[in-house]
Amino acid sequence: MARAALPGRLTWRAATLTEARQETPSARTLVLDVPDWPGHLPGQHIDVRLTAPDGYSAQRSYSIASAWKDGGKVELTIQRLDDGEVSPYLTDVLEVGEQIELRGPVGGWFVWRETQQRPVLLLGGGSGVVPLMAMVRARGLARGMQPFRLIYSVRTPEDVLYRDELPRHVRDDPGFDLYVNYTRKAPEGSPNAPKRVNVATINTHGWPADFEPDCYVCGPTTFVETAADILVALGHDPKRIRTERFGGTS
Structure with a gap:
């Protein structure tokens, strides 16, 4: 379960995996249902937190792969690093119906807005x-x-x-x-x-x-x-x- 920390983007939310797609042998796309998601801009990222039964937690940042639209899902494409603490769980272990904690969106510089007209x-x-x-x-x-x-x-x-x-x-x-x-x-x-x-x-x-x-x-x-x-x-x-x-x- 997600524990509320601070309001808005800094709130940890419980995200439920609704679909998973294998992109390559070492990369997987996670489609997540995130209640009360505030929306995001293309280029932003989120923080993901995993907590073990003994209380140990690990946190990593991942770019958002999906374009936000009303009623849309949040998608992450995760590349597995064999010696990583978080990515092997997300690519190989997490099953549909299970939850992870995330917060965001984060970042305002590396973003593209529809109002930008340049090439x-x-x-x-x-x-x-x-x-x-x-x-x-x-x-x-x-x-x-x-x-x-x-x-x-x-x-x-x-x-x-x-x-x-x-x-x-x-x-x-x-x-x-x-x-x-x-x-x-x-x-x-x-x-x-x-x-x-x-x-x-x-x-x-x-x-x-x-x-x-x-x-x-x-x-x-x-x-x-x-x-x-x-x-x-x-x-x-x-x-x-x-x-x-x-x-x-x-």
Whole structure:
């Protein structure tokens, strides 16, 4: 059961798992029913707390994958870290009907709002695509016409999150473009050899700087720093580059 702490976003709430989808062998999407959820913006995250019978608790932050709409659910896509305290439970143990505690939403800088009219460039490394997916979904639900481009870097085809949904957005959401960059193994028949995201990748598949796009970069620290540096080197305004990074603890 959730124990109330402070009102509003700092209140711990009991969230019930209503559905779970296996995204990859090591990643799982949790669909949660959260009573009195105040809503959220694409790009925000929540805190999750697990408490053991002996009273020991562990807390981690996870990006929200879903776009908020009236009557909607809160979705989290969790990447399992084998030595983590929280993620193995969420990906392998938590069952439909069971509850976890969460609070939020948290964050106001790394967010996208429907009122923003500039082109958007999204760069996601690994599970860093999760908050960017919330932005893609929000644009789709709003029938937004802002030009969106997502550069998504993953190790192998087996590591791609939302592998069925992303192509549907390309097909159904006018103005949304996707480029998947593979760093270790490319799909069979791909004309592109595996490589890390570099200047050529962003220059070819991103927006030119004179379009003045809003840029969102999320992923491991090295990926975020490299991508942000490349954007600046290509002439993008640093004030329009928003970054979110994560470490290795989960």
